Amino acid sequence: MAEQAKQAGQTKLAGQAGPGKQAGQAEKSPRAGQAGESTRAEQHHGISRRRLLGTAGAAGAAGLVAGGAAGAFGAEAVRDAPAALAGVGSATLPFHGTHQAGIAEPAQAHGHLVAFDLAPGADRKAAAALLRRWSATAAELAAGEAPKGDDTGIALDAGPSSLTVTFGFGRSFFDRTGLTAKRPAALEPLPDFTADALDRKRSDGDLWVQIGADDSLVAFHALRLLQKQAAGTARVRWQMNGFNRSPGATARPLTGRNLMGQMDGTNNPKPSDPDFASRVFVPDRDGDWMAGGSYAVVRRIRMLLDSWDHLSLERQEKVIGRRKSDGAPLSGGTETTPVDLTKIEKDGSLAIAGDAHIRVAAPESNRGAAMLRRAFSYHDGFLDDGAPDAGLLFVAWQADPLKGFVPVQRKLDRGDGLSRFLRHEASGLYAVPGGCAPGEYVGQRLLEG
Numbered sequence: 001m002a003e004q005a006k007q008a009g010q011t012k013l014a015g016q017a018g019p020g021k022q023a024g025q026a027e028k029s030p031r032a033g034q035a036g037e038s039t040r041a042e043q044h045h046g047i048s049r050r051r052l053l054g055t056a057g058a059a060g061a062a063g064l065v066a067g068g069a070a071g072a073f074g075a076e077a078v079r080d081a082p083a084a085l086a087g088v089g090s091a092t093l094p095f096h097g098t099h100q101a102g103i104a105e106p107a108q109a110h111g112h113l114v115a116f117d118l119a120p121g122a123d124r125k126a127a128a129a130l131l132r133r134w135s136a137t138a139a140e141l142a143a144g145e146a147p148k149g150d151d152t153g154i155a156l157d158a159g160p161s162s163l164t165v166t167f168g169f170g171r172s173f174f175d176r177t178g179l180t181a182k183r184p185a186a187l188e189p190l191p192d193f194t195a196d197a198l199d200r201k202r203s204d205g206d207l208w209v210q211i212g213a214d215d216s217l218v219a220f221h222a223l224r225l226l227q228k229q230a231a232g233t234a235r236v237r238w239q240m241n242g243f244n245r246s247p248g249a250t251a252r253p254l255t256g257r258n259l260m261g262q263m264d265g266t267n268n269p270k271p272s273d274p275d276f277a278s279r280v281f282v283p284d285r286d287g288d289w290m291a292g293g294s295y296a297v298v299r300r301i302r303m304l305l306d307s308w309d310h311l312s313l314e315r316q317e318k319v320i321g322r323r324k325s326d327g328a329p330l331s332g333g334t335e336t337t338p339v340d341l342t343k344i345e346k347d348g349s350l351a352i353a354g355d356a357h358i359r360v361a362a363p364e365s366n367r368g369a370a371m372l373r374r375a376f377s378y379h380d381g382f383l384d385d386g387a388p389d390a391g392l393l394f395v396a397w398q399a400d401p402l403k404g405f406v407p408v409q410r411k412l413d414r415g416d417g418l419s420r421f422l423r424h425e426a427s428g429l430y431a432v433p434g435g436c437a438p439g440e441y442v443g444q445r446l447l448e449g
């Protein structure tokens with residue numbers, strides 16, 4: 001009976017989306033509170049988490065009733081019953097706002113990073129039309145609405161699943177569209193680092209899109225629609241696919257782990273920090289078209305996992321400066337205890353080694369330089385020597401890369417114990433404009449200003 005009720009509930013969920021809508025459209029994201037974006041989501045939808053859970057609970061109860069009804073009256077009765085999605089599918093992060101979505105919210109379980117080059121002859125007007133099409137589609141998908149004319153069916157039955165789509169411009173975009181005079185100084189090419197083994201074909205690009213969702217079909221659907229809409233104007237230059245832990249996979253919300261097994265993201269700037277906005281977002285100065293925007297540094301960093309896995313747990317923890325089990329700093333306390341870089345052990349050694357990753361990367365070691373890291377793991381199979389082609393799609397967000405990624409990576413390049421286990425294989429730097437209001441499109445101030 002329990003199994004029957006579960007199946008009936010699923011049928012009901014599948015049948016819930018009305019015409020022009022995908023399932024579970026209007027609920028707020030359960031992720032939003034984690035990243036301080038709850039106000040954004042709540043203002044937009046005015047729906048509380050309690051309501052979300054209440055709806056899901058009611059759906060469960062309705063499923064039980066419907067299960068009984070299916071036995072008595074057949075499948076039609078089940079299909080017509082009102083339905084609601086479970087939390088993950090129904091979670092919505094609004095596309096419109098001061099900042100683009102996909103920066104301050106926690107990274108989703110599935111991610112696509114994709115760069116496009118403009119087609120020969122595609123000018124500023126064509127680029128503006130593309131950004132207008134893309135923004136409209138991203139807004140519809142993020143709200144759980146099916147874009148007109150989309151007959152792919154890829155994400156039918158699923159809710160928006162915290163979908164975010166974030167758009168950025170590479171340095172080359174400005175020359176190709178006659179906008180060189182508007183190119184921000186912050187888009188100067190990144191310096192060369194000794195750990196770089198960059199594949200130029202998988203680096204840079206005129207346009208960059210980051211897609212994240214907690215459902216893989218929802219994420220792919222967005223990717224496919226944007227790629228189809230680019231036809232004639234822009235071609236995919238490179239694409240990378242990543243993942244994180246699925247929401248609900250752990251007994252309570254925890255910091256995610258990377259493929260080396262470490263908790264990764266603990267000491268990120270938090271949206272509740274007083275200096276979060278000034279570190280991550282470009283200030284509104286003199287009508288700058290980048291106001292409210294951010295700069296994304298994207299690095300495909302392969303992990304030399306075979307070498308890493310040979311290290312003892314103690315050595316691995318020393319390389320990072322934190323305990324693997326719970327992310328606590330080796331200077332003591334729990335995961336969230338502030339790191340004490342000055343602590344000396346009884347034997348006279350530093351509790352956090354001189355070349356420990358968290359010492360070398362810390363703002364205290366880099367004149368306050370900080371960035372928001374929002375990464376996805378990747379695994380693209382195994383290389384000829386049997387080693388995993390796996391690592392981190394590192395995405396760092398900052399108001400100015402010269403006060404974020406660049407000084408920190410310079411320092412890591414010289415003295416980080418972790419760098420022996422990493423290869424930077426691809427790189428990009430993108431100007432990601434602020435968000436837009438309904439009826440507008442991302443980048444409008446640049447393209448029409």
Ligand SMILES: C=CC1=C(C)c2cc3[nH]c(cc4nc(cc5[nH]c(cc1n2)c(C)c5CCC(=O)O)C(CCC(=O)O)=C4C)c(C)c3C=C
Nearest residue numbers: 258262263264265266267268301358361362363392408409
């Ligand atoms: C240039 C910036 C950074 C790169 C590149 C980078 C790569 C990288 N990092 C890890 C794993 C961890 N990093 C951690 C902390 C941390 N990393 C950076 C910067 C870069 N990391 C910063 C600024 C910090 C925070 C330092 C601090 O203030 O304490 C941690 C510890 C947990 C955490 O705070 O997130 C881990 C683990 C990998 C595996 C990696 C490349 C693949």
Ligand SMILES: [Fe+2]
Nearest residue numbers: 357358361373
């Ligand atoms: Fe790091």
